[in-house]
Structure formats: structure tokens, C-alpha cells
Amino acid sequence: MGEHMGIRYRYIGLVHHDPRPFAVLRVHDSVEEIYAPERGWENADPRWRDWFMNVPLESGQALGLLHSLAPMELREDMDPYPHALGRDAADGFGTQWFYYAVETADHPLDDPASLVRLHYPSKSESWFTSDLMWAKVPVPGRRVRVSEEELRRLQEVLVRRAFGGAEVQHYAVVNPFYPDVDHPAAIVRVGPEGERRYVRDGEWEATSVVADVRHRYLHGRLVLLTEEAATRLAERWRPHPDSSRVRYFAWLTANGNATAVMRAWDVGGGIEEESYVDGLWTDRRMCVFDNEEGRVEVDQETAARLGAIHDAHEYGGSEDGRYDHYYAILEQEFGDVSTAHELVRTWGGSDGHSREQHFLTRINGWRSCMTVYEVWTDRNRNYAIPISEEVADELRKAWLADFAARAEGREPPPRRPLGTWAGFGKVTLTRVDDEVLDSLRQVGDPRADSAVAGIHDLGRVNELLTGLVRNGDEVPEGLPPLLRQYFAESVLPEWADRTVLARGQELWDEYGPHLAAALCCYALPVRYTMALQHTRHGLESTRLLRDVLADGGLTEPGGRGLRTVQKIRLRLAAARRQAGGTAANQVDLAVTLGTLSVHVTQGVRGMNVALPKRDGDDLFHIWSVVGHLLGVDPRLLPGTYDQAVTLLDRIGRRRGRTAVGVELAEELGRRVEAALPRELSGAFPYVVRGFCVHDRSIPDILRIDGLDLGRWLEYLAPITAVAGLPAGSITDDRVWRRTTSEVVGKALLEADRDEDLTLPGG
Numbered sequence: 001m002g003e004h005m006g007i008r009y010r011y012i013g014l015v016h017h018d019p020r021p022f023a024v025l026r027v028h029d030s031v032e033e034i035y036a037p038e039r040g041w042e043n044a045d046p047r048w049r050d051w052f053m054n055v056p057l058e059s060g061q062a063l064g065l066l067h068s069l070a071p072m073e074l075r076e077d078m079d080p081y082p083h084a085l086g087r088d089a090a091d092g093f094g095t096q097w098f099y100y101a102v103e104t105a106d107h108p109l110d111d112p113a114s115l116v117r118l119h120y121p122s123k124s125e126s127w128f129t130s131d132l133m134w135a136k137v138p139v140p141g142r143r144v145r146v147s148e149e150e151l152r153r154l155q156e157v158l159v160r161r162a163f164g165g166a167e168v169q170h171y172a173v174v175n176p177f178y179p180d181v182d183h184p185a186a187i188v189r190v191g192p193e194g195e196r197r198y199v200r201d202g203e204w205e206a207t208s209v210v211a212d213v214r215h216r217y218l219h220g221r222l223v224l225l226t227e228e229a230a231t232r233l234a235e236r237w238r239p240h241p242d243s244s245r246v247r248y249f250a251w252l253t254a255n256g257n258a259t260a261v262m263r264a265w266d267v268g269g270g271i272e273e274e275s276y277v278d279g280l281w282t283d284r285r286m287c288v289f290d291n292e293e294g295r296v297e298v299d300q301e302t303a304a305r306l307g308a309i310h311d312a313h314e315y316g317g318s319e320d321g322r323y324d325h326y327y328a329i330l331e332q333e334f335g336d337v338s339t340a341h342e343l344v345r346t347w348g349g350s351d352g353h354s355r356e357q358h359f360l361t362r363i364n365g366w367r368s369c370m371t372v373y374e375v376w377t378d379r380n381r382n383y384a385i386p387i388s389e390e391v392a393d394e395l396r397k398a399w400l401a402d403f404a405a406r407a408e409g410r411e412p413p414p415r416r417p418l419g420t421w422a423g424f425g426k427v428t429l430t431r432v433d434d435e436v437l438d439s440l441r442q443v444g445d446p447r448a449d450s451a452v453a454g455i456h457d458l459g460r461v462n463e464l465l466t467g468l469v470r471n472g473d474e475v476p477e478g479l480p481p482l483l484r485q486y487f488a489e490s491v492l493p494e495w496a497d498r499t500v501l502a503r504g505q506e507l508w509d510e511y512g513p514h515l516a517a518a519l520c521c522y523a524l525p526v527r528y529t530m531a532l533q534h535t536r537h538g539l540e541s542t543r544l545l546r547d548v549l550a551d552g553g554l555t556e557p558g559g560r561g562l563r564t565v566q567k568i569r570l571r572l573a574a575a576r577r578q579a580g581g582t583a584a585n586q587v588d589l590a591v592t593l594g595t596l597s598v599h600v601t602q603g604v605r606g607m608n609v610a611l612p613k614r615d616g617d618d619l620f621h622i623w624s625v626v627g628h629l630l631g632v633d634p635r636l637l638p639g640t641y642d643q644a645v646t647l648l649d650r651i652g653r654r655r656g657r658t659a660v661g662v663e664l665a666e667e668l669g670r671r672v673e674a675a676l677p678r679e680l681s682g683a684f685p686y687v688v689r690g691f692c693v694h695d696r697s698i699p700d701i702l703r704i705d706g707l708d709l710g711r712w713l714e715y716l717a718p719i720t721a722v723a724g725l726p727a728g729s730i731t732d733d734r735v736w737r738r739t740t741s742e743v744v745g746k747a748l749l750e751a752d753r754d755e756d757l758t759l760p761g762g
Contacts, residue, residue, distance in 0.1 A: 011061075247264055338417055512745065520542070
């Protein structure tokens, strides 16, 4: 403590590798100040005490250090937690612990309210509780980092405080075998002579059971005793005659399958356990011994038999060698997958997640885990990012290379980026790099461009094409030769699955309004945030959706969908000719395709519309065929939905506000508002924000009005009425969102019957 101008300060030294403090802070109430040699005392960034070890200093000691301190600025690379991830299980070199003291107004650093242990990479935490055990019982207060040595010293401070300052502390140790406090497994005293366990007739012997139970190395519980209570208990206590017997246990499910097999025995009052793993008894802890549900005691032979069956089930992997899902476990949700510190695969059950294993570099193999389950149930504060099997294999190879390098004393090879998560879909390997994308930004559509270049009488061509698109007739005789050749060569690709294309009308009947709403209220706004040369030319109308998915729209000669796509492709070529540049270049076309194949689908699902995998896959295939018909370069035609997500994410990294993007969003808003019933006037911004619930930045970038919850709730009754539902019948948010999507989509389809598809002149 020190006093300055009537204020009593506590002084804290910060240490890193050197035990001598490199910085000094002073604390008064909740105000923390750090001494800067060139500026004096100034407010301290909280991260100083989070990142570096804190040690209490006497005022004279602290003030004596000030003249020797060197200037230092806080930098992001000083953060110790990413460094911990670099040395975790992914590299095969174990895990790391961080230690903290919990300060409050009544409990400063040298007499803290509690202590905390934080495990990396799982971020699992435990607190030193009032019953002097480490447990997951949070204690509020300011957490500051301390060294392991300081943690042990402060732990003794808390122990003495619990015993009223007594130099010798007494405990009764109880455990699952001997839970009775009146006849405990052991009586222990802790003092200057260390730990001593009562044996009999006033005899005490050395033990470590208090420390082992406190740190969960042994199962048990500590009961605090006064010296008098301990003396009385010792007078009547007798050793348990069977305490050294090894006992065997299995945890069985309702159908008799073993989820865990263990053997256990008493060690000085605590229970030691070993698990049956890979045909051996090991000290791997399953952390289920205290769980009595399904626990049965068995003999040694039965335990070995159940253990062998459990091993075959637990470590054998998927029976057919296929896994439903792979996940990279990251500290940052949108970090590059190459920075993952754990790799998990899952399979089984109705959703492919009933079983999971993580990859362990040190054994080059997979072992059972519960990581994804723990992430999804908030027991683990990391993120489980879905990735493709190819990405998982690349990550595994990189870890093995790192492990080999470290084992040989070499610097690990640099990690190549594997991609970031788009917020939906899986991260897949990128098929094209930035160099290819940049080159394709300079490329239009040679076939359509050649056809348009041969047009001289634009008015006559537009007159002929108008009838063609409306009626699905044969190509008119009066078209220029290059244009006729264009139509003749613009056909379905060989890989098109006509069975899937024939489902178009079925999919339209099931999802039509939702597809229309998702296009106008989600997919197009997302597109407007990308750094593209935006064009319309028939792509922003629901007509394209309706014509493509119509019965025979793509499969019949002269089908409406085929003709509409062919005409839109010509309009884009005419726009390039008119602009004299690379408007609607190949990358723009790829994003246009992604708007339909990815963002529309994502928008539908985001409004809680059930879209089974088969229907989603079929829609993706249909739009891939449309991409081919639009002249998209094959390199920009992803083979799967997840590959399309990865490509769009790579192209769309340069997201931001542009004048043309805001202008198009305003025009879109006017079109949607014009289509909506009078009762829903002004609802466009709210509907867009409803679709963008998982990415609020989209409407913000486009300057779409913010959400006024009161105003939004005013639309509940009109939407319910327009949907033909009884008043007050919508009480579930999921139903509300789905109904809103349907109402808005139907209004758009009713209003958006035709689109001008004449070729622009100039």
C-alpha cells in the first residue's frame, strides 16, 4: 500500500520471462494506472493485467523501480493466448494452463476472492471455491493473470483464511466408496510438517490426499474440520478393512452397451481410477465416476469383456469408413482454417453427429472426443467450423509436418491458408486463386459477344426476340446468322441431369414464394455489397426463377426457361458492347450464378423454411445448368454447394459500400414496396433485416433503415391476416419468419409478371 495526495494505492508489478517487473501499475478502487517513463502515470489498458503475470509490490519497492523502467507499448503480438494455441495438441506438444487471481473491492491481489485455472485450447475453467476445491463454480470479480508459483502461494492464503488463520488445518476426506462424514475414508491435517493422515492410536503418516483430491487427481471431497472436531472424530475412527480392494465398474446404456469401463481403489482416502482403453488399463480419466446413472459394479472378467466391446465401438471409427461431417475447432469464428487447434470427424445417428473423434498428431490417429458437442452446448468456448474432407486431410498433413519438424528441432514449415467460413456451408479447397480471378475479370462471354456484334438492325431483332421469349417458338428466320448460330449452340451441357431438371415445377410449387422473397430480400442485397460491376438485365426479376423452374422450362425445345436465359445472356453481351468495357465479366457472372444457387437457398433456410438436402441439391444442380447456359467459365462452375460457398466467399471478401450498390438497393426497395399489400407499406427494411439476421452488416452497408422493434411488431397482425390465418395464431418466431417470407414472396410473384428483355441499344 502507498498513499499519494490522500489516495491509498495498491502497487502491482508485471513480469514476463524475467522475474524482475518490466512495468508497474497502481490501483485505487477500480481505476488502474500504468507508469510510462516518458509520460508518467496514465490509464492502463486492461490487457496489461490479463496478458502478463501480476505480483503485489510494496509502495517503496514499486516507486524504487520507476526510474529503471524502459518505455513499452502494448502490442497485439504480446497476447499469450494465440501462442498457447501454437503449442497445443494440434502440434502434439500437449496443452497449456493459465492462472488468475480474482480481485474484488474487499479482496485485492494479495488476498483474492478466488483463483482461476484456464485450460487451453478447450478454454475450460475451474475456480478455487470456498470449500477449498477446484470446481466449475464461477466467482465474480476482476481476473488478473498470475504465475503458477504465485497461484500456489495465494491458494495457501485462501486456505488459511478459510480456517480463520489457523496454522494447522484439519479435513475429513469422503469419496464414493465411503461417503459418510462420521466414518470418512481419511482424516488429514495440514501444517508446517506437510500433510499427515491419521492411521490409528494417535499415529499420523505422510500423505498427499488433500492436494490430490483438491486438484481432482483423485475422486473425493474435503470436509473442513475444527481441531476439536478432528480430535473427536479420530477417537472413534477405524480404517476401512477393504479399502485396498480393486473394484470394477461399467456405465451401461438402456440397451446394455458400455459407455465407459473403469477400475478403482482407495488411495489414502481418495479414489484412484483407470479406464479400459485399447486393451489396456490406463490412467486416462473419463470424468464420469461421480455419475451414478447407469453405473454397475462388475467382476474383473466382465469388465475386461465389456472394455473390449467398448473399444471396438469407440475407436474403430465408422463401419463403412465414411464420415458425415468434419470440423476445424478455432478460437475465432471467421479465422482461417489453417489456424485450427483441433480436428474432429463425426458420424452416426439421424444427423450424423452421434459419434465423434478428434485427430491426435502424436499418435497419428483418431480418438473419441466430445468437442463438437461441448462447443454446441456452450461447454467449450471455441467454434466448430464445418469443413470438407479434403480440407480436413490438408489440415492433418500440415500438423504431421509440424510435429515432425519440431521433433527434429527444425522450424515448422509455413502453413498455407485453407480458407475462412462464410457463415454457412462448409469450407472447401479453393479451385481458383486470386490470379485466375483477376484474369477472368477482364473476360466477357466470347460466344454471346460475337452474336451481338453481328447485329445491325437492333429494332428488328428486338421485335423478333420478343415473340420468341414470350411464346417459346422456334428461332425466327429473320435473325442474323451469328445470332441463329448462338441459339443453335446454346444447349444443355452433357452433364445436365434431366431427371433433376424435370423436378423444377415440383420445386417451384413447393418453394416458389420463398424463393422470390429470398431473392429480393436477401440474395440481391448480399450481391449489392460486393465490389462488382453491377448490372440488371433480367437478373433481378422473379421471372427468371419462374421460367427456369416451370414445367419443361429447361428440358423442352424452346422452353420458357431456356429462352429466358438465352435472352438474358444476349442482354449482358449487349451491355458490354454498349459500355465498351468488361461489364458483366466472368467473375460478375459467377457471382450472379451464386446469387441464385447459394444465396437464394441460404435465404430460404434462414427464414426457417424446411428445405431437405435433396431439394437443395437439386436446386443447386438446376442453377449450375443455368450458369452453363449463361456462359460462365467452367472454372467458375463449382461442382457442389459448399464449393460454391467457398468461391463466393473468396470473391466477396472485398465487401463494402458503393454508390451503385446503395442506389440499386434503393431501387429494389421501391420495387418490393410497390408489390406489397397496402397493409405492409414500409415493411421492406424490416423484411430484409429479418432475412439478414445472421449478418446485420448487409443492410447497414446498403443504408437500409435500422430495425424499430415496435414498428416491426405492428406488422404481425397484417401479415397474419394477409396469410389467411386466425388473429393471434402466430406465437412462434419461426412460424412468424416463415409466414412473412411466404406473404412477401406471393406479393412479389403477383406483381413481377414480366420483365423487359429487349437488347439495350447504343
